[in-house]
């Protein structure tokens with residue numbers, strides 16, 4: 754006798770890209786999880802899953818098989834695992850505070866601005 758878990762089905766297609774508040778190269782602070790408080794640059798953004806890879810955050814150890822042909826040594830390697838983009842906040846380069854960006858239209862272009870100081874985040 755088991756309880757049937759009623760998982761909410763997430764319909765997601767390849768074309769279903771999320772509009773994230775962060776981009777590659779953004780300086781962000783992790784606000785949840787084991788690396789809470791860590792600041793790093795975004796290395797990768799996955800707009801399909803809504804996850805981001807932050808430099809130095811959420812490190813995992815993986816076993817790497819040696820691949821002599823590719824010049825790869827075997828052993829344990831450390832690399833960043835992606836975290837949910839909702840677990841990071843942008844650190845504003847102007848006021849150095851964690852912020853969620855506000856959208857503003859300047860000259861017909863959508864830009865992200867800091868909610869705290871109003872500075873543009875997309876320079």
Ligand SMILES: [Zn+2]
Nearest residue numbers: 845848867870
């Ligand atoms: Zn700011």
